Amino acid sequence: MSENPLRLVTVDRTGPGRFTATNARGGTVEFGTAGGGGAEFTPVELLLAAIGGCTAADVDVATTRHAEPDGFTVTVTGNKVSDDLGNRMTDLAVTFAVTFPEGEAGDRARAILPRAVTVSHDRLCTVSRTVETGTPVTVTINEA
Numbered sequence: 001m002s003e004n005p006l007r008l009v010t011v012d013r014t015g016p017g018r019f020t021a022t023n024a025r026g027g028t029v030e031f032g033t034a035g036g037g038g039a040e041f042t043p044v045e046l047l048l049a050a051i052g053g054c055t056a057a058d059v060d061v062a063t064t065r066h067a068e069p070d071g072f073t074v075t076v077t078g079n080k081v082s083d084d085l086g087n088r089m090t091d092l093a094v095t096f097a098v099t100f101p102e103g104e105a106g107d108r109a110r111a112i113l114p115r116a117v118t119v120s121h122d123r124l125c126t127v128s129r130t131v132e133t134g135t136p137v138t139v140t141i142n143e144a
Contacts, residue, residue, distance in 0.1 A: 044080055044089065047131075052076040054127040055094055058120035063098070063113055067105035073097045092131070094121070 011021050017033040018040065032040040041049065052074040063069065078092040096117055100106035121128060 047089065048076040048078060048092075050127045051092065051125070051131065052094060054125040055117070055120045056096075058124045059096065059098070059113070059116045062116035062119075063100070063109045066108040066112065067100045067103075069098055069100055069109070071097065071099040092128075094128070 008024050009021050011019050014020050014030070017035055018038060019031055021029045021031065029046070030038075030040050031043060031046055032038045034042050056072070056074040059074075060069075060072065073096075075095045075097070076092065077095075078089040081088060081090050096113070098113060100109040123129070
């Protein structure tokens with residue numbers, strides 16, 4: 001039986017420059033605009049977190065079959081620009097810093113790490129694959 005492909009998140013304004021996203025399972029993430037005054041993530045930072053989180057999850061599944069990492073950090077960077085194409089991110093880069101314990105299991109995990117990162121980037125990470133393929137976004141207004 002195939003999984004329902006639809007994903008849904010609603011975003012509600014909670015105050016000036018502040019919002020809460022809610023998924024279909026009831027999970028929430030608070031975020032805001034850079035001028036919103038809070039420490040919440042901005043939408044651009046959430047995009048970077050989504051890219052990093054997606055590929056981190058893929059790589060985690062592949063490598064922890066062999067060994068639990070001693071350290072696992074994914075850093076995602078990019079430049080926010082405004083030009084003739086409008087506001088957007090350029091030069092997105094994902095950097096993995098992963099260490100495994102010494103020994104046979106750690107050696108196996110280290111050996112598959114490069115392939116796991118490549119497969120995540122090239123095939124598995126839905127978020128970065130969507131960004132890279134340039135999926136169109138449609139916008140509509142529901143009149144109340």
